Amino acid sequence: MKKQYLNFDDLEQFDQEFFINDSWCNYCDEADLGIIEPKIYILDEKQYLEGNCKVCCKKQTTEIVVTYLND
Numbered sequence: 001m002k003k004q005y006l007n008f009d010d011l012e013q014f015d016q017e018f019f020i021n022d023s024w025c026n027y028c029d030e031a032d033l034g035i036i037e038p039k040i041y042i043l044d045e046k047q048y049l050e051g052n053c054k055v056c057c058k059k060q061t062t063e064i065v066v067t068y069l070n071d
């Protein structure tokens with residue numbers, strides 16, 4: 001399967017800010033440092049967020065788990 005990139009700017013402002021701020025960096029071993037140059041892509045029917053850590057600038061990829069509040 002090929003990565004299918006989505007347009008990050010098409011997301012709601014709220015979601016954009018959430019994805020940018022609510023991050024986890026494996027290199028810094030810290031949460032919520034923030035990312036720059038965020039990208040979203042779909043691979044094997046899962047969504048991933050890709051971006052560079054604001055602190056160490058290393059690339060990080062996080063799987064986006066969509067949760068539904070009203071089941």
Ligand SMILES: [Zn+2]
Pocket residue numbers: 025026027028029033053054055056057058
């Ligand atoms: Zn980092």
